[in-house]
Amino acid sequence: MLTTKPLHSWDVTCREAVAIQQVLREKLILCDDEIPAPVCWIAGADISYSRGDDRFFGVVVMLSYPAMEMTEMSSFSARVSFPYVPGLLSFREGPILLKAFEKLKQRPDIALFDGQGIAHPRGIGLASHMGLFLDLPTIGCAKTKLVGSYGEVGAERGSFTDLYHGDSVIGAVVRTKSRVKPVFVSQGHRIGLKRAIEVVLACGKGYRLPEPVRQAHLAVNRFRAEAPARD
């Protein structure tokens, strides 16, 4: 079993959530000093739900690195009432993802999330928030931008360009598949940007999304499909 740090309550209002983010962002470590020499295990997590049903489904998958073979999967389902508000996604998806993480047998070396890390209005998106609770190196890999500006990205897989918020670099727009829309990579916690980009690219298996995130997405939709219909 994997333990998480109960840094705060999840039963909060949007206003309280913002205050929590402002405090937590100071705790983020944005370098990769503590990442294990040989990274062996990478986790990926995602959420799914049905319209008109307040039950949310969360899944965490464990993949070997760099082979990208799934070795474990854990899931959790519960009701969610926190609304979707841009910038507060972690308060909607976080609680369930953490429960799924707690059921893992193997502790991952790095965890990848379907959302932003520090490329966020207050510098603490889903991946960063989860990194603090899990005390693990984490990376945010989002399909679309939340904040920031950037220039052109080379058309070939592997090219990327910095994502800026004012004068500071908050992430990178990375081409994970040639001639296909790039993904937005940013540091979550306990990792540097260069390393985060390298890991995301190393996790690629011919698809736009890195395997941990892609497999978690596929798995969570299977999980939701096999769940009993709501009353």
Place this chain on the structure above:
DNA sequence: GCGACAG
């Protein structure tokens, strides 16, 4: 006031 806006 207006546009932007992870999932």
Place this chain on the structure above:
DNA sequence: ATCTTGTCGC
């Protein structure tokens, strides 16, 4: 994120 049919391209 979900819902939903067809359509375009490799």
